[in-house]
Amino acid sequence: MDVRTTTKGRALTVRLRGELDHYAAREAILAVERALDAALPSSLTMDFGDVTFMDSSGIAVAMRAMRRMAALGGTSALVNVPPQAKRVFDAAGILCAAKEETT
Amino acid sequence: MKVKPNNYIALEFLSRSANEGFARTAVAAFAAQLDPTLEELGDIKTAVSEAVTNAIVHAYPDTLGKISLRASIFDGILLEIVVRDKGRGIADIARARQPLYTTGGEERSGMGFTIMESFMDSLVVRSEPGKGTVVTMKRKIARRGTKL
Numbered sequence: 001m002d003v004r005t006t007t008k009g010r011a012l013t014v015r016l017r018g019e020l021d022h023y024a025a026r027e028a029i030l031a032v033e034r035a036l037d038a039a040l041p042s043s044l045t046m047d048f049g050d051v052t053f054m055d056s057s058g059i060a061v062a063m064r065a066m067r068r069m070a071a072l073g074g075t076s077a078l079v080n081v082p083p084q085a086k087r088v089f090d091a092a093g094i095l096c097a098a099k100e101e102t103t
Numbered sequence: 104m105k106v107k108p109n110n111y112i113a114l115e116f117l118s119r120s121a122n123e124g125f126a127r128t129a130v131a132a133f134a135a136q137l138d139p140t141l142e143e144l145g146d147i148k149t150a151v152s153e154a155v156t157n158a159i160v161h162a163y164p165d166t167l168g169k170i171s172l173r174a175s176i177f178d179g180i181l182l183e184i185v186v187r188d189k190g191r192g193i194a195d196i197a198r199a200r201q202p203l204y205t206t207g208g209e210e211r212s213g214m215g216f217t218i219m220e221s222f223m224d225s226l227v228v229r230s231e232p233g234k235g236t237v238v239t240m241k242r243k244i245a246r247r248g249t250k251l
Contacts, residue, residue, distance in 0.1 A: 022156040023120040025210045053127075053145075055152040059212035084145035091221045092202075092214050 003031035005039075012041035014065070017050035020085075025057035032065050042074045049080035049099055058085060059092045108175035108183075110136070115171045118163045118188070120156075122170075127151040130174050134182055137244040146222035147182065147242060153215040154186040154238045160207050162190025162236055184223075184240045192232040200228065 001024035002017040014032055018024065036044070046062060048054070062078055069076040078096035081089060089096045112133050116122045127148040134147050151172075158170045173185045193199050200220070205213030220226050223240040230236040 019124060021123050021152055022160065022210065023123050029210060053148065053152075055149050055156065056212045056214040056218050057156070057210065059214050060210055063212060064209060083142065084149070087142070087145065087222070088149060088218060091218050092212065 005035040010042040012039040013045045015047040019053040020058040022057045044076040054085035111175035118159045126155045158188040162188035186238045189235040193230040
C-alpha cells in the first residue's frame with residue numbers, strides 16, 4: 001500500500017494505491033494520521049483511484065479519517081472509488097463518489 | 104447423503120496477515136473456471152478476505168495458528184468456501200455478526216460479517232469457545248448466457 005499526500009492551502013488530498021486489506025491497514029491509518037496532523041486541513045479528499053482491492057479494512061481507514069476531520073470541524077470526501085471498493089462502502093452505507101469509467 | 108463436489112481446492116496457511124492476499128487470490132483463481140463476472144469475482148475475493156482476516160485477528164489474537172480453507176464447486180454453479188480455524192472461538196455469534204460490532208480495535212470496522220452476508224448468498228458461522236470457528240459461505244455463479 002502506497003499513500004501519497006498533497007496539500008493545497010488547507011485542502012489535503014490523500015491518494016491510496018494498491019491493495020487495502022488488514023495487512024495494509026495499519027500503515028495506511030498511520031500515514032493518513034500523520035498527514036492530518038501535519039496539515040490540520042479544513043477539507044480532506046481521499047482518492048481511491050489506484051486501489052486495486054479493498055475489504056472492510058478500508059472502511060476502518062476511511063471512517064477514522066472522517067471522524068478526525070469532523071473533530072477538526074472540516075469536511076471529507078471519498079472520490080474516484082473503483083467498483084469493487086464502492087460495493088464495500090455501499091454495504092457499510094458510506095457515501096462515496098465512483099471512479100469515472102475511462103474506456 | 105453427502106454430495107460430492109465437481110472440484111475443490113484445500114489450503115492450509117499460518118495466521119499471518121500477509122497471507123490474506125494469498126488466500127483471496129487463490130480462491131479467485133479457482134473460481135475463475137465458473138466464468139464469473141468481474142463483480143462476482145470482486146465479491147468472492149472480498150468475502151474470503153473478511154473471513155480469513157477474522158480468523159487472523161480474532162481466532163489467534165496473541166499467537167499464530169493454522170487456518171484451513173476449502174473452496175468447492177457443486178452442480179457446476181455453486182461455489183462453497185469454508186474457512187476453519189482452531190482458535191479461541193466466538194462466544195456470542197449473533198453479537199459478532201452485528202454491523203459495527205468489533206473487538207478488533209481501531210483497525211477494524213466491525214463490518215466483516217455484514218460484508219460476507221451481503222456479498223454471498225448464504226453465510227453460516229459455527230463456533231465453540233476454545234475449539235475454533237468454521238465459516239461456510241455459498242454463492243451461485245450463473246454462467247453467462249445461461250438462466251438459473
